Amino acid sequence: MYMEITSEKHAAIRFALKGINVFKKFMAEGKASVKFQDAGCTLFISNAPPTNLVGFLRTIFVKMTGDKDQGSSNTTPSKQTMRSKLLSGKAQAFEEISPVTVADLNNAKKNIPKSTLTTPSPPSKKRKMEDGVRGPAPKKLYSPSPLTNTSSLNPEQQRVLEACLGGKNIFFTGSAGTGKSFLLKRIVAALPPDVTVATASTGVAACHVGGTTLHAFAGIGDGSGTLEHLCERAMKLPLVAQKWRKCKHLIIDEISMVDGVFFEKLEAVARHVRKNDKPFGGIQLILCGDFLQLPPVVEKGKTGKRFCFQSPCWDKCIELCFELKQVHRQKDSEFISILNSIRIGRVTKEISERLTGTSRQKIESDGILATRLCSHTNDSKMINDSKLSDLDGEEKIFSSQDSDNATKQLDMQTIAPSKLLLKVGAQVMLLKNINVNAGLVNGARGVVVRFEEGFPVVRFKNKKEYTARSERWYVKNSNGSLLCRRQVPLNLAWAFSIHKSQGLTLDCVEMSLSKIFEAGQAYVALSRAQSLDTLRVLDFDSRHVWADPSVLEFYQRFRRRLQQMEIVPLGRPLTDKTNKKLKLREILEKQLRRK
Numbered sequence: 001m002y003m004e005i006t007s008e009k010h011a012a013i014r015f016a017l018k019g020i021n022v023f024k025k026f027m028a029e030g031k032a033s034v035k036f037q038d039a040g041c042t043l044f045i046s047n048a049p050p051t052n053l054v055g056f057l058r059t060i061f062v063k064m065t066g067d068k069d070q071g072s073s074n075t076t077p078s079k080q081t082m083r084s085k086l087l088s089g090k091a092q093a094f095e096e097i098s099p100v101t102v103a104d105l106n107n108a109k110k111n112i113p114k115s116t117l118t119t120p121s122p123p124s125k126k127r128k129m130e131d132g133v134r135g136p137a138p139k140k141l142y143s144p145s146p147l148t149n150t151s152s153l154n155p156e157q158q159r160v161l162e163a164c165l166g167g168k169n170i171f172f173t174g175s176a177g178t179g180k181s182f183l184l185k186r187i188v189a190a191l192p193p194d195v196t197v198a199t200a201s202t203g204v205a206a207c208h209v210g211g212t213t214l215h216a217f218a219g220i221g222d223g224s225g226t227l228e229h230l231c232e233r234a235m236k237l238p239l240v241a242q243k244w245r246k247c248k249h250l251i252i253d254e255i256s257m258v259d260g261v262f263f264e265k266l267e268a269v270a271r272h273v274r275k276n277d278k279p280f281g282g283i284q285l286i287l288c289g290d291f292l293q294l295p296p297v298v299e300k301g302k303t304g305k306r307f308c309f310q311s312p313c314w315d316k317c318i319e320l321c322f323e324l325k326q327v328h329r330q331k332d333s334e335f336i337s338i339l340n341s342i343r344i345g346r347v348t349k350e351i352s353e354r355l356t357g358t359s360r361q362k363i364e365s366d367g368i369l370a371t372r373l374c375s376h377t378n379d380s381k382m383i384n385d386s387k388l389s390d391l392d393g394e395e396k397i398f399s400s401q402d403s404d405n406a407t408k409q410l411d412m413q414t415i416a417p418s419k420l421l422l423k424v425g426a427q428v429m430l431l432k433n434i435n436v437n438a439g440l441v442n443g444a445r446g447v448v449v450r451f452e453e454g455f456p457v458v459r460f461k462n463k464k465e466y467t468a469r470s471e472r473w474y475v476k477n478s479n480g481s482l483l484c485r486r487q488v489p490l491n492l493a494w495a496f497s498i499h500k501s502q503g504l505t506l507d508c509v510e511m512s513l514s515k516i517f518e519a520g521q522a523y524v525a526l527s528r529a530q531s532l533d534t535l536r537v538l539d540f541d542s543r544h545v546w547a548d549p550s551v552l553e554f555y556q557r558f559r560r561r562l563q564q565m566e567i568v569p570l571g572r573p574l575t576d577k578t579n580k581k582l583k584l585r586e587i588l589e590k591q592l593r594r595k
C-alpha cells in the first residue's frame with residue numbers, strides 16, 4: 001500500500017504506507033500530518049473539509065489494520081503474490097485506489113487492540129465513571145463517538161448538503177426541529193475550514209453550530225451609520241477587510257433574527273471590500289432559519305425592512321431554496337400537527353383544549369422540576385435568583401476561566417455563564433453534549449445532588465448521574481483568533497427566557513404565555529418541548545399566538561415558487577441529470593424574479 005501525492009507542478013510522488021505516524025489532534029480544524037518514517041518526510045494537510053479528512057484517515061487506518069489479518073505485520077504494505085495478480089484478471093500495471101470494503105472493516109475490527117480505538121485525551125479531561133455513565137473523553141476517531149450525534153442525514157437534508165457543495169447560494173427553512181442546525185453543522189464540516197465562516201444571529205445559536213455571531217464576524221458594529229461610513233470602517237480595519245476577502249462560504253443560522261437593513265448593508269460592504277460586484281462580493285451564502293420563529297429585535301419606533309427577505313438584495317443573493325419537512329425533535333404526530341398550526345397563528349378549539357389540558361399535568365420526576373420559559377429575560381433571572389436563595393445549604397461559586405480580557409465577549413457569545421452559583425437541590429440544565437448515547441445532551445434537565453472534589457454531581461431526568469467538570473467553549477475573535485471559556489457545563493434552569501431558548505431542545509418545560517410580545521414567540525416556546533407529556537402550559541389563550549402577516553405572505557410566495565420549481569424528486573442523489581435540472585430550476589427562478 002502506498003500514498004500517491006500529485007500536484008500541478010510536480011510529478012506524482014509515492015510513499016509506502018509503512019511505519020507511518022499520524023498526528024490528528026486538529027482534525028476538526030481540517031489539519032493533520034502523516035510522517036513517513038522510512039522516507040524521512042512528513043505530509044502536512046491543512047484546510048481540508050473535516051468530514052473528508054476524517055474519512056481519509058479512517059481509510060488509511062482501516063486498510064492498514066485490516067491488512068494484519070493477511071499475514072503481514074501491522075505496518076507492512078500488503079504484497080500480492082504473482083499468482084493472485086495473474087488470477088485477478090487485471091493487467092499487471094493496473095492500479096486502483098482501493099476503497100474500504102466491509103471485509104476490510106471486519107478485519108480491522110478484529111485486529112485493533114482496544115487502546116488504539118481511542119485517542120488519548122489530556123489529563124484534565126479524564127472523567128470518572130459513575131453509574132455506568134461514561135464521561136465525555138476520550139474522543140473516538142474510528143468508531144462512532146458517544147459525544148457526537150452520528151445519525152445520518154435524511155434524503156431532504158442530504159439534498160441541501162449536495163446543493164451547498166455544488167457552490168450555490170442557498171436558503172433552507174423548515175419548522176422548528178426539522179434539523180436545520182443539525183444539517184448546518186454537517187455542511188460546515190464538509191467545507192474547507194480556512195475559507196468557511198459559520199455564524200448565527202445570536203450568541204446561543206452561534207454556540208450551537210460552533211461558530212461566531214454574525215455581528216462579530218462582520219466588523220461593522222451594529223450597522224448603524226451610513227453605508228459609506230461602514231464601508232470605510234471595514235476597509236480601514238485591516239483584520240476585518242482581510243476576513244471578508246478570505247471568506248468563500250458564509251453560513252448564517254437563525255437568519256430570521258437578522259435585521260433586514262443590517263443584511264442589506266452587509267451585502268454592500270462585502271461587495272465593496274472584496275471589490276467584486278457579484279451579490280455578497282461573490283461569497284457563497286448558506287442561510288437557514290424559520291421566519292415564523294422569533295423576528296429581529298428592533299429598537300422601538302424603528303420602521304422599515306425588518307426581515308431579510310424584505311430587502312431587495314435577498315432575491316439577488318439567493319439562488320436555491322429548500323424546505324425541510326420531517327420533524328425530528330418531536331415524535332408524536334398529534335403534537336407535531338398542533339405545532340404546525342400554532343406556527344402559522346392558527347388555533348382551533350381542539351388545539352386550545354389540548355394545550356389547556358396540560359396545565360395540571362405532572363411532568364416532574366425524581367426532584368427535577370420543569371423549566372419555566374419566560375417571555376422577559378428579567379423574569380427568568382428573578383425566578384432563578386430567588387429559588388436559589390430559598391435553598392438551604394452552602395452556596396458554591398464557579399467562576400469561568402476566560403482568555404485575556406474576553407469575558408464580556410464570551411458572555412455574549414457562549415451559553416456558559418461567567419459566574420455560576422450552585423447549591424445542593426439547584427435545578428440545572430446541561431449546556432453541552434457530553435454523551436449523546438447516555439442522554440447527556442445540551443438542554444438535558446437535572447438537579448444537583450451533591451458536590452464531589454469541589455464539582456457538582458447532577459442527577460438527570462433519565463436517572464443518570466454525572467460529575468460536571470470544566471468544559472471548554474471556543475469562539476472566534478474579530479481578528480480570527482480563538483477565545484476560550486472554561487466553565488462547568490451547567491446553568492440554573494428553574495427559568496429561561498424564550499429568546500435564549502430558541503434553537504434548543506428541552507426535556508421538561510412549562511410556560512406562561514400571558515406576557516408574550518412578539519409574533520412567533522409562543523411557537524418558539526412550545527416547540528422546545530419534545531412531547532405533550534413533558535410540557536405544561538399554565539395559561540393558554542389563543543390571543544397569545546399570532547404570526548407576522550408579512551412572513552405568512554413570504555412563505556406563500558416561497559411555497560408557490562418551490563411547487564413550480566420542484567422538479568428534483570426527494571431522496572435521490574444528485575446525478576448529472578439532476579444537476580442539469582437544478583440549473584434549469586435556477587434559470588426558471590431567475591426568470592420568475594425578473595417578472
Ligand SMILES: Nc1ncnc2c1ncn2[C@@H]1O[C@H](COP(=O)(O)OP(=O)(O)OP(=O)(O)O)[C@@H](O)[C@H]1O
Pocket residue numbers: 149151152153154157174175176177178179180181182183290328329502503504505
Ligand atoms: N437526520 C437526523 N437524524 C436524527 N436526528 C436528527 C436529524 N436531524 C435532526 N435531528 C435531531 O433533531 C433535533 C432538532 O434538530 P435541530 O435543533 O437541528 O432543529 P432545528 O430545525 O434547527 O430547530 P429550531 O428551528 O428549533 O432551531 C436535534 O436533537 C437533532 O439532533
Ligand SMILES: [Mg+2]
Pocket residue numbers: 180181182503
Ligand atoms: Mg436550529
